[in-house]
Each structure stands twice: as C-alpha cells, then as structure tokens.
Amino acid sequence: MSRQRFSAFGAVSLLTVAFVLATVLASGCGGSSTSTTSSPAAAASLPAPGGGGSVVLWHGYTDVERTATDAFVAKYNATNPGFTMKAVFAGNNDYALQKLLTALAAGKAPDISYQYGSSMANLATSPKVVDLGPLMSRSPGFDWNDFFPAERLATTVNGKVIGVPALVDNLALVYNKALFDKAGIPYPTKDWTWTDFRDAAKKLTDPATKQFGWAYVNDGSEDTVWRFLAVLWQAGGDLLNTDNTKAALDSLAGLKAMQLLYDMAVTDKSVYLDKGDGNYLNLFNSGKIAMLWTGPWDLSSINQDVQYGVEILPADVSHATIAGPDNYVVLDNGPQQVANAWAFIQWFCSPDIHLQYAIATGHLPIRKSETKLPAYQEFLAKYPADEVFVANLDNVTKARPNVATYPKISSALGQAVQSVLLGRAQPQQALDAASRQIDAILAAGQ
Numbered sequence: 001m002s003r004q005r006f007s008a009f010g011a012v013s014l015l016t017v018a019f020v021l022a023t024v025l026a027s028g029c030g031g032s033s034t035s036t037t038s039s040p041a042a043a044a045s046l047p048a049p050g051g052g053g054s055v056v057l058w059h060g061y062t063d064v065e066r067t068a069t070d071a072f073v074a075k076y077n078a079t080n081p082g083f084t085m086k087a088v089f090a091g092n093n094d095y096a097l098q099k100l101l102t103a104l105a106a107g108k109a110p111d112i113s114y115q116y117g118s119s120m121a122n123l124a125t126s127p128k129v130v131d132l133g134p135l136m137s138r139s140p141g142f143d144w145n146d147f148f149p150a151e152r153l154a155t156t157v158n159g160k161v162i163g164v165p166a167l168v169d170n171l172a173l174v175y176n177k178a179l180f181d182k183a184g185i186p187y188p189t190k191d192w193t194w195t196d197f198r199d200a201a202k203k204l205t206d207p208a209t210k211q212f213g214w215a216y217v218n219d220g221s222e223d224t225v226w227r228f229l230a231v232l233w234q235a236g237g238d239l240l241n242t243d244n245t246k247a248a249l250d251s252l253a254g255l256k257a258m259q260l261l262y263d264m265a266v267t268d269k270s271v272y273l274d275k276g277d278g279n280y281l282n283l284f285n286s287g288k289i290a291m292l293w294t295g296p297w298d299l300s301s302i303n304q305d306v307q308y309g310v311e312i313l314p315a316d317v318s319h320a321t322i323a324g325p326d327n328y329v330v331l332d333n334g335p336q337q338v339a340n341a342w343a344f345i346q347w348f349c350s351p352d353i354h355l356q357y358a359i360a361t362g363h364l365p366i367r368k369s370e371t372k373l374p375a376y377q378e379f380l381a382k383y384p385a386d387e388v389f390v391a392n393l394d395n396v397t398k399a400r401p402n403v404a405t406y407p408k409i410s411s412a413l414g415q416a417v418q419s420v421l422l423g424r425a426q427p428q429q430a431l432d433a434a435s436r437q438i439d440a441i442l443a444a445g446q
Contacts, residue, residue: 045138049343050082051336057085057328057344058100059114060093068360076347083340090114093326097122100329104128109331111341114166117154117325118222121402124157130330133161135342142346146367150323150396157402163327164345165366169295170323170392171230173197173314177307179204179211179290188291188311190319194234194260197291197314201270204290212272214264214291215283218421219276220414226322227293228417230313231257233320233398239413240401240438247438249413250431256316258420258427266423273421295324296364296389310388312395323396355379364390405441412437 061069066089073087088110090099097119103109104126115123123129136144144152151165173188180187183203188196201213217223229239237253240246265271272289274280283289285303292298293313302308312319328349330341347353355370357363359379364386365371371390380387400406416434419425425433
C-alpha cells in the first residue's frame, strides 16, 4: 500500500480553504446558509436509486488500491442496473480538499469525494455537502453503530454526519525482533508502560554504532503532532476543552507527555529525530532503529528479511492510540444523484463487500462486524501483522478536534513538540507557548 497518513492538510493552506469556501457560499449554491440542512438528504425521502446517468466518485488511490477500486465499481455496475458508477482518479489525496472546494465553487463537484478526516470541519460549512445522518436513520440496514467509534467521531461535525468511513488505521508499536534478541530484552507486551518503553529504548541505543531505540518524525508537521496526541491521550489529557474554545494541553497530563519526549530525546538520546523524509524506515530496515510508532501503511516497506513484531502502544493511564479515518463525502447534485450515491456507499461499505476490498488492498476493516465474518480469517492469513492494528482500534477513544482552525492549531503544537525534542525548550515552556497560540487561534476563529 502506498498512502501518506499525515499530510491531511499540509498541501492546502487555511487561507486557500477559507477563500474557496467563501466563493462557494457566495455563489448561490444552497443560499447563504452555512448549514448542510438545505441538502435533499435532510428531506423526508429521496427517489429510489436509478434514473439512468452516472455517479462520479473522486479518489486519489494508486497501484493496488486503484486497481481494486476500479474492480469493485465494475462489480457494482454489473449487479446493480439503473445507473452507472464511475471511479475517477482525481490526483493525490493530499490535494483532495482544495480540488473539491474549487470544483464546488465552479459548480462541477463529483457526487462522491474521498477526503481526509481532518477536512470534515471545513467541508461542513458548505451547503453542498450532504448531512448523511438523516439518510442513515432511514436506512436501518446500514447500522452506523457498527463502525468503530473513532470513525464516527471523525466524521461528525456539530451533530452532522459529513462522511462515511473509507479507510481507518492507527498507530501501534512495530519492533525489530533481532535487536531485542541481541540486547537480551523481552519483546514488548500489551502490558508495557511508559517506563518499560523508555527503559527498553535506552538499552537498545548505542551511540557508537548510531543505533537508536525509537524514532520520532520531528519536522513540526501533523506527523509530529499526530504522535504527540497519542502520548497526550495516554496520559489522560486533551488538546482542547470540551467545547473546543480553549487549549487544554497545559495540564499535568500535557506536562507528563512533553516530559517523556524530552527525557527520551534529550536526556537519554535514545530517539532518532526524522526530518520528515521517511528515513526512519531505511534505518529500521538496516537495524539502526529498534522501535517505531507507525501504522499498517508502513508494513509493506519493511524488508522481507527483517523479523518484526507489532504490539499496542505503551501506557501511562491508558494504551490510547490515534486513528486517521478518511471518508467518502456526498455532494448535493440533486435528489436522484444523492439517492444513487448513497445506494453505492451502502453497498461498498457493507460488511461483506468491504471485507473483500480489505483482502484485496490490505486496508483494515471499517466495521466491527467484519471481524466476525468467516472471510476475516482469510484477511488475517494474508496480513497477519494487521491483527494487532484491528484490535488496537478499541484503544482509539478520541479524535482530533473537528474545528476549521485545526491546521493552525496543529502548526502551533508541532512547533512546540519540535522544540522540546530538539532540546530548545523545556516542556512547560513549550506548553505555555503553544497554549497561548492556540487560544489566540480559537479566539480569532480563522
């Protein structure tokens, strides 16, 4: 698989998003309201699927995923007459938000668009984005509660369901067995604590051979923030308060999280600080890094001669991890188009069909019921390391805040974490600075 999990908005500036959204709202598409309730999806009913014509799905998949998507669309068309599904490669997913907003402004949006979860808050302000909650309530067989909680959190903005999960993953601990064996250290277990993790990283570090116990992406991007949020949640903390109006990370939990990074990177010097170029994988393959916090997207890049294991993340007060669900968003191109798009999504995201898709692509199941199907054993036989990642979805109990200013918030926090890892700021100093910046961002609302 070749997918990047951290550039969810790095390619699109917040100013660009704001400008294009303003253009969409001013263009008369759905009036001046920023609510999605003007969509026909909020009406009492939709026409039955059919009516001829085509429904267009934009995605950014390549290689195996693109081939599989095309094959499943063809399968749907062969078994569901009435309209034609078309899967269209719309370029790198990193640019999906910008491209969709531009298409909305021009009145040329697709019927379904693949979008990163971090784009939901920005898309929720467009009246052309369908609130799928009413459709779900009228489709009892869809069973929204069958999706993992983290997925449902990431798709919901101010009570509106903006998308249906297309892909889910999470961070787990991937370790080099040979390095553990050489150091005489038992492999990580599901009961590991931060202390166990830090102690092992120290023992697995050898300055003479430039070997490190752990790697952390420290370019200040969402990749940096994504990992810190897992540590923060493990300590029992949160990034924002419950109503998303103030920073909440300047807390005992926040200090514990920052202190762990400082202790490991600066005091122990057991952390390889990756510059964002993915070199940590090369070093893992060459036996120079013992442990990674990464996801299933990296497993295919691990050399076949490297014996590795996968375990859930270590705990402070919990083994919390973070997921980055991506979603299918439905655009309002008229009642018939919405009805047809919803019919396809129900089929494509049904347990049986999605599990077949997961077997073809290596994606994790998006529904809990998929793990109960007989074919799930085929999935595990083909992707044995993914079993831990699937189980680890139970440790995803929170999602990144669904606020439109999240890109700026992430930037402020990323700089703070980076400064701590480099030893340029003390943990409390960095927390204070980040909290002030985040409060200012939230107050400005842009």
